Structures are given as C-alpha cells and as structure tokens.
Amino acid sequence: MLFRRFEGRDFAEVLQIEMEAFEDHDPYTYMNFYEMNPEGFLVAESGKNITGFVMGYRSSEQEGRIFSLAVKKEFQERGIGQALLQIMQRHFRNRNVKYVRLEVRASNKNARRLYSRMGFVDCWYEPGYYIDGECGIIMKKYLYPAGLYEDLLTDNWPVIS
Numbered sequence: 001m002l003f004r005r006f007e008g009r010d011f012a013e014v015l016q017i018e019m020e021a022f023e024d025h026d027p028y029t030y031m032n033f034y035e036m037n038p039e040g041f042l043v044a045e046s047g048k049n050i051t052g053f054v055m056g057y058r059s060s061e062q063e064g065r066i067f068s069l070a071v072k073k074e075f076q077e078r079g080i081g082q083a084l085l086q087i088m089q090r091h092f093r094n095r096n097v098k099y100v101r102l103e104v105r106a107s108n109k110n111a112r113r114l115y116s117r118m119g120f121v122d123c124w125y126e127p128g129y130y131i132d133g134e135c136g137i138i139m140k141k142y143l144y145p146a147g148l149y150e151d152l153l154t155d156n157w158p159v160i161s
C-alpha cells in the first residue's frame with residue numbers, strides 16, 4: 001500500500017469511493033478543496049487502484065480539521081483508514097497544530113469506533129448537522145508536540161511517498 005498526495009488523475013476513482021461511502025456527496029467540493037488545499041488531500045493506492053482518501057485542512061491557528069475520510073468497501077478493515085488518519089495527524093503536528101477535530105454521524109458506528117480507538121473523544125452533539133437531519137458528533141484529539149511521546153510509537157507509522 002502506497003500513501004501519497006492526491007493528483008488530478010485520481011479524481012474519478014476518489015469520487016467513486018466517495019459516492020459509495022456518502023449519501024450527501026458533492027464532487028465540486030472535492031475539486032475546490034484540492035485547489036485550495038492540495039497538501040491536505042491524500043490517497044492510499046494499491047497496484048494502480050485508489051483504495052481510500054483523506055482530506056484535512058488547518059481551520060485555525062490551533063485546530064486541524066478532518067474534512068472527509070473514506071476507504072473503498074472491499075479494502076476496509078485492513079488498517080487503511082487508521083493509516084490515513086495517522087498521516088494526516090502527523091501533517092498537522094508538523095505544522096504545530098494543537099488538536100484535530102472531525103464530525104461524524106451518530107449512527108456511523110464503524111467510524112466512531114476507529115476514531116475512539118485512535119484517541120478522539122466525543123465533545124458535543126450538533127442536532128440536525130447533516131442534510132437528512134441526523135445529529136453530528138464533534139470529536140477531537142489533542143496532538144502532542146512534534147518530538148514528544150507519540151514519536152516513540154511511530155516506528156510502524158505509514159510512510160508517505
């Protein structure tokens with residue numbers, strides 16, 4: 001598995017994954033995101049196939065925000081989602097961001113379990129956050145400063161090419 005920055009040629013495959021994963025998908029958001037924040041758009045690639053992606057951006061001096069994360073169905077539960085999140089966390093930490101924030105549907109048990117296991121905690125609920133009226137949960141994770149603590153555990157961290 002290779003992790004690298006998104007490139008224009010990946011667009012169709014990323015959109016395919018996104019359409020499978022989310023009901024309220026929007027292709028233009030993805031292209032706009034890439035134009036404004038190419039560094040924060042990463043993909044996982046296996047052979048010649050894109051198997052997952054993550055998008056994140058710095059939303060304030062202190063905060064990094066995960067905007068979207070998805071893994072192709074047949075590649076789920078192999079650690080790709082975790083690896084993409086780890087790379088994004090490192091991206092933020094190297095820029096001295098203090099914590100990461102994300103939003104998740106209350107009903108999205110798989111994603112919530114992954115986030116909790118990675119140290120994200122439920123912070124508050126946003127009623128009607130999603131277009132169909134479902135409640136969103138805001139989760140956050142504190143990032144230890146670069147060079148401290150987590151670096152001791154990063155031997156197995158994915159490498160981005």
Ligand SMILES: CC(C)(COP(=O)(O)OP(=O)(O)OC[C@H]1O[C@@H](n2cnc3c(N)ncnc32)[C@H](O)[C@@H]1OP(=O)(O)O)[C@@H](O)C(=O)NCCC(=O)NCCS
Pocket residue numbers: 021022069070071072075076077078079080081082083103104105108110111113114117
């Ligand atoms: C949420 C999502 C991104 C997780 O991606 P993933 O690649 O399956 O995540 P991982 O493989 O890293 O972890 C998922 C589970 O698989 C397990 N796993 C990882 N590697 C494994 C392996 N080799 N064998 C068996 N299980 C494994 C993990 O331990 C984890 O278990 P847990 O849920 O009990 O903690 C994916 O389910 C997805 O795309 N969902 C649809 C879109 C979505 O909901 N996105 C999030 C919006 S907020």
